[in-house]
Amino acid sequence: MNIEEKKYQKDFCDKYFGKSTWEQEVLNHVDVLLKGLRGEKLLYIEFKYRIGGESQHRRALAQAILTNKKQEHILDKMGLAFMDAEGHDVLEIIDCSDNSVMYNNDINWASETPSDPSVDAVDRIDDRVRGRVTVYRDDDIRELYKSLRNGRGTEIQITSRNFSVVYNEWKNTIHFEREEKDEQELINLFLVDILNGTKYEEVVKDGMADAESKDGSRDVAPTLFGNASENAQWFMHEGTNLGKYELEKCCRRVRIVWDNYIIHAVSDKEGYEQFWRRYHRPPELHEYEQILEHSAELYTDKYRRDTGGEYTPSCFVSLQNELLARHYNMDEFIVCDPCAGVGNLENQFGKEYKQHCYLSTLERTDVDICRIKGFDNAVQFNYLKDNHQPRWKYRGRNSTINEIAQEEGRKLMVIMNPPYTRKVGHKYDLAIEFFNKVLGMRPDVVVYYCKTEFFLRPTVESFVKSGYHVQEHVFSNAKETFKLSEWPISLVIFDKGEGRDITGDTVTADRYELDKKAARLKFVRTYTYDNRRPDLIKEIEKEIKAHMDGMVLGQYSYLNSVLKVSNGGKEKTSKITTGNLKWCLLSKGLNFNTHHKYFEWNYLVYRGLVDEIPEELFTDAIMFSQFYKGMLFSNKMTDEGGNRVNNYIMPFTHEELGCGVNDLNVLFPEREVSVFGENTERRFDFREFMAQFSYSAEAKALYDAALRVFLYYHRSGRYADRDWNDSFYDIANAIMGKDVNAFKTLDKTDDHRITKTKTTKGTHGFGRNNLRSVVPDDTLPMFYDFFDKRDALAVKINQELLDAHLLLWKRENVF
Known part of the structure; x- marks a missing residue:
């Protein structure tokens, strides 16, 4: 073993294995022995610094098998570690449990030397181990080590801590005969695939509609699409029922089938099976629930940019849907978004409901993206160009949204996050212009994103004159949610018949803050702003x-x-x-x-x-x-x-x-x-x-x-x-x-x-x-006394302001 290879061996073990859990150059020419909690032999590892090609790789596998054969205690698995051509650390686990690998007499074991195997031995061992090698790279090696130490064998547990890594490996390894361009659907397939056909027995609520109430309790909430059955044993991902997917393995093929008619066939069954030998499926139930809750982390940055995730973040969309679930059954509505972009506000409604979403957007490329995502009813339309409303193809006719709602026997809900900017030729901010124009559709409900200040300035008159009521008004920090500067941004649900009257005198809104660890917005408190009194x-x-x-x-x-x-x-x-x-x-x-x-x-x-x-x-x-x-x-x-x-x-x-x-x-x-x-x-x-x-x-x-x-x-x-x-x-x-x-x-x-x-x-x-x-x-002490006295007077001034009703509420920060 040369100096470079020996250094790599030590660096590798220091990086992935715990201290005192491994030994170098022990037993009968074993490069590294990995030990268990009680000092037992877990794994022998053959080390190479780099492997240049297929022939070198076959030879290294033979060396590993021969090293195992020469030990007094032959293990049912053997390791081969090296750095691949891209600079990744690799640990291959060779399954030696079958008799044909370690105990086949067509190899003259006694005459073979692990450091210099014969060509015949290389060929015969390669034939025996083909299909029995599982590859682990980089962070997967650390997870494998934990699994071995905990007695779980070589299968890595899929958890909320490593599911992003597993997903990225999965999507780069497993390919379908028909390429799936919609990343949301690709994530659905992954979430189904890791279940490996399992149906959990425990009762599970719809994760998307599991809204936290203002008092912090978690009562079972209705879903967006009617009340969930108490005995439901399926999961939802962004509105899509994962229970409608079936993982089929038959006739030497692997397929994931949606609702008995959309088929996603795996193109390489052998590669598929080799990949899943690394991981234990399914995850524990509590881990799977956590994976679902944090599944938004799986979207790539490019997907977020291309699909509007940077404009309306998923945490706000999830809150939107939780609020809608408190008041409405979406099966009673069709949805119209006149400034849809790429449909991010409707993205969590799920595959089945997207047929009831009618989107218009300014750019042709956005229409194409919407259709890739399953929004077939997407059209290109400049909404503020004139007084006309968009039309959609409906059963062979170009129809308005009101005509479609009437044909469907459903009420109309408008959902929109319009641009917040002033533009020449428009009297108001464009967001106000959008609001005023959608009133011409006579929607039953308007879900509207805007600057909170629209309610604290004369622009509130547009909302007052609309005649609508406020079912929900929540707001949060644009800096934390939309990655903009620090200012309040509101999500308001207007209802034609239900909710609080809009007077413009006072504005009541619920503040939510982003819980970064949970990747969700959490209720903080309710505020009432007084527009009647002067500044x-x-x-x-x-x-x-x-x-x-x-x-x-x-x-x-x-x-x-x-x-x-x-x-x-x-x-x-x-x-x-x-x-x-x-x-x-x-x-x-x-x-x-x-x-x-x-x-x-x-x-x-x-x-x-x-x-x-x-x-x-x-x-x-x-x-x-x-x-x-x-x-x-x-x-x-x-x-x-x-x-x-x-x-x-x-x-x-x-x-x-x-x-x-x-x-x-x-x-x-x-x-x-x-x-x-x-x-x-x-x-x-x-x-x-x-x-x-x-x-x-x-x-x-x-x-x-x-x-x-x-x-x-x-x-x-x-x-x-x-x-x-x-x-x-x-x-x-x-x-x-x-x-x-x-x-x-x-x-x-x-x-x-x-x-x-x-x-x-x-x-x-x-x-x-x-x-x-x-x-x-x-x-x-003298200086501290000064700061104490100053702090005391500052607190007193704030209390005096409250007592004189000159300050609306006790502030979070005195200074």
Whole structure:
């Protein structure tokens, strides 16, 4: 054995077998002995580094059989391991249990040497083992090892942990005489094939309609196609009854037959049988149920792209069908989708029901894909081109969907996920245009995907005017489900006669979040949005703009709909002045949640009028605003001319800081020429501004805790270039090692839009968890006390907002 082969042997065993379960070069020239739990001999393995062709492979098989024959304890199986031409690790298991393999006397066993078998021995052994070799590659080898160690032999158990691997091997190994292009049908065939004709005895519910109720219970739910029989012993995959497939093995052929008339014949029976020698069929019942539940994982990325899986994900389609099952029997309906794409919304209805689906789509290629998937009633039609409705071929005539529904004696259900975009020539978002036009079909039910904001804006009038009711309104995060940015996306079931009235005043919707492990949407809670009351933050902004008189102190802007305040502003329209300062601080102190989630964006949950803000809440907000991020007033910044900009927002008095009365900045009209004409404004002292308010105990506690941080900064001697007017922003940055005037030149020298950009890259924010490395340990309790007091006031402000009915609900995140 050469060095390369020996190294490969060790690497192979380390990769696939557990420690202390194998030995090298033991017994009578056995390359590797694989041992059981009690040290018993499980498998002898003959190793080769690479096998170049068929003749080398035949010779290696003979060497393996001869090695087994030379042992005192001959095993009923033998292993041959090597790397194939594509670089895959291979372990072949040779079945030696038949007497014709190990005990046939036409081979002179005694004269044969395993390392150099004769040509006659190679030929005779090849004849004996043909059809008795089972091939395992890569991860399958690890599963085989587990099976051997657990006493299950060489058959790998099919489980929810390896079914994707098994499926990919299956579809690349087993081929049908008529190629199956529809991947959904191919998955159906696989799910039937792994049962190997087995019918489980346990009662099984329809997995597709097994909806979880809002209270977390799992009552037996009706299916989409009528109530499931209590004694049903069949499984469903995306609406298709797998019990209607039969696996037939007869006349040296293997066939999977659907409903006694659609035949899928395996083209290579020998290859089929060789493949299934690797795996134990059927899986355990609980494993098969898990495989069904996660079967959406089997679709390839290309299939998802080609069939619309990237537009309406399967988790949303499954939820759609669960909701429909709560209210309707689909056997009473025909379905129309006027913007079907490739029929993804109807994809889980199953083979039999697709004949009742009538799809129209813009692209011809999408029509072809729909028909491959079994939607024969698919037509190309530009739905928003004019006022006409599409027609379908029905029993020799071109018919409208209403004519077809009448002929079938069924009600009409429209299901659609229209595009969410504005387009020239259309008054509304295209999704609204689709909704308005389908009303001309007079459907009994409309299943509609849209932006949740359509219900929170004037566009809700389209739904109000429709006269329909809401049976179900659920929403989730477009980022997690549709892989888009973070915003709420809704699935709404409108019903002509049943459900909640639509008024536009309030909107009630159920929030679902994606459980990635289970690959399904799970109910979280119900929310009610109030459209009747004004946006409180916008009401405060009206006050900011209405009181923009006096001297300029700085400027404000919004980031994530939260106010930021800073120096400058003389040339801006968004000025902070001595006249509107209290309104700016109020906005910043009430609306400080920068991590608001899609379901409780700030502009959605703050509702009310400025006059409804209690006095204590008002002053709590004034205090909190000064000691939280976004308070960017600085005494260290320089303007474009290199001149330092003064900070006038200093809450602490000279007595509290221990400085001189004249050390603190006061804004005088004669020193800062007003842009508003005559200098009639009196001087501005922020301490006097603060003194006009009365503060709660919690606000005072934060003030005192912040003062101790300021005093530490001034007295510790750890920080250079200190000034009594240094702001909370300056002090927090200094403690964390940030330079507020640090700049980084852009990489692109030809970028004329901007030449420098502020950066604090590589530094940490001023926070509880980042302090240990930048301040002495004995000062940590002081800093922790500051954060505790700030957190307490933030929680109090949120509770005050709730008590004053200015916040719709208790938020998941205070900050």
